[in-house]
Structures are given as structure tokens and as C-alpha cells.
Amino acid sequence: MHASTDGSNRPPDRRSHKGRGLLLVLLVVIACSIPEAALAHGVSKSDASFLTGNQGSAWLAFLYLGAKHMVTGYDHLLFLVGVIFFLYRLKDVAIYVSLFTVGHSITLLAGVLGGIHANAYIVDAIIGLSVVYKAFDNMGGFERFLGVQPNTKAAVAIFGLFHGFGLATKLQEINLSPEGLVTNMLSFNIGVEIGQLLALSAILIALTACRRHTSFLRHAFVTNTLLMIGGFLLIGYQLTGYFTQ
Numbered sequence: 001m002h003a004s005t006d007g008s009n010r011p012p013d014r015r016s017h018k019g020r021g022l023l024l025v026l027l028v029v030i031a032c033s034i035p036e037a038a039l040a041h042g043v044s045k046s047d048a049s050f051l052t053g054n055q056g057s058a059w060l061a062f063l064y065l066g067a068k069h070m071v072t073g074y075d076h077l078l079f080l081v082g083v084i085f086f087l088y089r090l091k092d093v094a095i096y097v098s099l100f101t102v103g104h105s106i107t108l109l110a111g112v113l114g115g116i117h118a119n120a121y122i123v124d125a126i127i128g129l130s131v132v133y134k135a136f137d138n139m140g141g142f143e144r145f146l147g148v149q150p151n152t153k154a155a156v157a158i159f160g161l162f163h164g165f166g167l168a169t170k171l172q173e174i175n176l177s178p179e180g181l182v183t184n185m186l187s188f189n190i191g192v193e194i195g196q197l198l199a200l201s202a203i204l205i206a207l208t209a210c211r212r213h214t215s216f217l218r219h220a221f222v223t224n225t226l227l228m229i230g231g232f233l234l235i236g237y238q239l240t241g242y243f244t245q
Helices: 014-037 045-053 059-072 074-084 090-113 120-138 141-146 152-172 181-211 216-244
Strands: none
Touching: 045 059, 059 181, 074 090, 074 120, 074 152, 074 181, 074 216, 090 152, 090 181, 120 141, 120 152, 120 216, 181 216
16 A cells, blocks of 8 residues: 655656645644644543433434544544555545444444443553554555565454544443433444544545645655654553553
């Protein structure tokens, strides 16, 4: 899935300046998300207050909260940026995103409805690892340094399981009413997928604009390096929380 830079020494033209500017915007967006990444999986106080006080079915409210979580869930978005970074065909984007969605949905619903528990810090550290993995894969690291290429589809599906479980651990911390819980969780999960579709559309538009310029591949290594740094920061934050809790 990874691509190499062209390595040419020709002077940059106006198109490359434009491409560099667009890619810079993408880098700034990612960089701005790094400090928030550690907090991206949490539930805000206002949302937690609503969830705690809610009694019975409230599908529309849970639909909104699910979409809000995904749009503001920087850890999810960082991973998805890595997943679709070198996917040029919509068919491939749909396949990989569907694999992530299936994994995400299974553990979100199983975690909350099935009462499956795990340490939230460890799960979120693995989510940070998913960002590191995808950036490393995009940089050709597995083949270059390890001589192997993991199954990318299987990896996306497996990490999707951890992303869904990460949110489940946060919802488990809230005293959700059992009344209407199935309806509410299904609505929440549908909202997550709607939010994911909206966020991915915006990311794809930005990536498509960047890919039109010759500088895209030259900046791809830097962009994925930044993704990897974000993943390591998230891992460090979560492991610090685990050992100091």
C-alpha cells in the first residue's frame, strides 16, 4: 500500500507550491489533533450527565452522540487517515472502511450490552498503536526493516475491534439505564457510522486535492511520520495513566 518518493532534484514549480500548501494544511490539522488525541476517546461531562440521567429509549439523542463521538474522535480519524492515505479507488476505500466498521461495531455493542470489561488505558494504548502501525506500514517499514508485509485488511479489522472496545470501556464507566439500552446502543452505533462517513468524506476531499500535485508523494513520508508521532504520544499518555492510576 505504501509508495516511494520520486527523489528528483528538479526545482519546484507553482503546482508543487500549491500541493505543498495543501499538504501543509493536512499536516497542521493532524498536528493540532495530537494534543487532543489522548482525550479523544472520553465522554464529555455534559454528554455523561445526559447519559446518566436518561431513562428509556432516546434513539435520536444517542444517534447524535454517536456521530459526535466519531467526528471529534481524533484517534479514530488519525487511524483512518492512515488507512486511506494510499487508497485511490473508492472500492478499496469502501472495503477497508467496512472492515473497520464491522470490527468497531462488534466490540462496541458486545462491550456495553454483553458486559465485557477491560482496562481502558490498555485498550486506548493499543488504539494508539494502531495509528503507529498504519503510519509505519504506509512508510514501507515492514518490508524495509522486517522483510514481511502484514495482511493489511486483517490488521484494519483487528484494530477496528480495539477502537470499538475503547469506546465501550468509556460507556461502561457511566451508569447507563438498562431500560431501552439495546435501542439506544444500536442508535449510538449507527450515529458512529454516520459521523465516520462525514469525517471520511472531508478527509477524502483533502487527500484528493493533495494527490493532484506532484509534491504529494514527496511529503507523504513527513505526513506519516507525524501520524506515527501522534500514535506514540497517545500510547505514552495511556501507559502513564495505567501505571499511575
